[in-house]
Amino acid sequence: MGIVSPGFTGRRGGGKDLPPGQYLTHEFPVLSAGPTPHILTDHWEFTVTTETGEKYKWDWAALMALPAEEITKDIHCVTRWSKLQTTWKGVSLDTLLADVETGADFAMAHSYGGYTTNLPLDDLLDGQSWIAYEYDGEPLDPEHGGPARLLVPHLYFWKSAKWVRGLVLSDTEDLGFWETAGYHEYGDPWKEQRYAGD
Amino acid sequence: MSNYLDGNAAAGALSELFAVDLTAAIAQCNGCGNTTVFAESRVYVDAPGTVARCAGCDTVLLRVVTTPTNTYLDLRGLTYLRVPNS
Ligand SMILES: [Zn+2]
Numbered sequence: 001m002g003i004v005s006p007g008f009t010g011r012r013g014g015g016k017d018l019p020p021g022q023y024l025t026h027e028f029p030v031l032s033a034g035p036t037p038h039i040l041t042d043h044w045e046f047t048v049t050t051e052t053g054e055k056y057k058w059d060w061a062a063l064m065a066l067p068a069e070e071i072t073k074d075i076h077c078v079t080r081w082s083k084l085q086t087t088w089k090g091v092s093l094d095t096l097l098a099d100v101e102t103g104a105d106f107a108m109a110h111s112y113g114g115y116t117t118n119l120p121l122d123d124l125l126d127g128q129s130w131i132a133y134e135y136d137g138e139p140l141d142p143e144h145g146g147p148a149r150l151l152v153p154h155l156y157f158w159k160s161a162k163w164v165r166g167l168v169l170s171d172t173e174d175l176g177f178w179e180t181a182g183y184h185e186y187g188d189p190w191k192e193q194r195y196a197g198d
Numbered sequence: 199m200s201n202y203l204d205g206n207a208a209a210g211a212l213s214e215l216f217a218v219d220l221t222a223a224i225a226q227c228n229g230c231g232n233t234t235v236f237a238e239s240r241v242y243v244d245a246p247g248t249v250a251r252c253a254g255c256d257t258v259l260l261r262v263v264t265t266p267t268n269t270y271l272d273l274r275g276l277t278y279l280r281v282p283n284s
Contacts, residue, residue, distance in 0.1 A: 078246050182268065
């Protein structure tokens with residue numbers, strides 16, 4: 001059963017945790033625009049392709065060998081639910097991209113199943129994004145994007161691509177799955193950038 | 199448990215755009231060529247928009263996003279829609 005509190009119930013007081021137009025939920029709603037891919041970690045691969053076509057690849061063992069971080073962040077879905085203080089474990093994109101040679105300004109995240117979403121590369125760096133593979137102390141459930149998803153909690157949650165399998169870096173900003181169908185190209189929840197033109 | 203509905207679930211979103219009932223139309227998938235009545239497609243509504251996919255190959259046939267000011271319709275996954283003349 002859903003426990004949904006309309007309006008403010010932010011736990012840090014003052015309602016400052018909830019961006020405009022959002023309500024608080026203690027559930028973790030599952031949104032999906034297609035069938036849930038079931039990717040075995042044995043078959044999982046993450047590829048960064050630069051603007052010159054250079055490819056950098058990690059398999060599951062390589063991801064696990066990288067330093068992991070415990071992450072506690074609020075998440076905000078464009079369908080208006082927010083969930084506070086969610087806990088994740090994953091590898092920072094700073095770590096993954098440290099040795100990637102690029103001058104690109106934009107990234108397109110690609111997922112198993114065909115989903116895409118676009119982000120400025122700067123929004124993936126400086127401790128702002130992760131490849132997350134645990135949620136709430138458990139391996140990430142396929143429904144929530146497991147075995148690994150992108151986590152970019154400062155933007156609306158459609159940017160945190162489930163079942164992520166790679167990033168394609170580019171000098172030009174292309175639009176992803178929802179961004180080509182009317183959603184905002186950037187998606188800052190605090191500026192309520194839900195739709196194109198907001 | 200499946201997380202999709204049949205094509206009739208898109209009827210509401212499509213009726214905002216079309217004067218005819220598209221769920222009865224014949225649709226051809228651009229991915230696999232599968233040709234079926236649109237109502238047999240798989241429709242995902244627990245998402246920021248309505249997404250209809252081919253029951254044969256999961257290609258996105260159609261997307262509808264309704265914003266406060268506009269409705270976006272993407273039909274690129276459909277080779278054609280065939281609607282009987284009334
Ligand atoms: Zn098909």
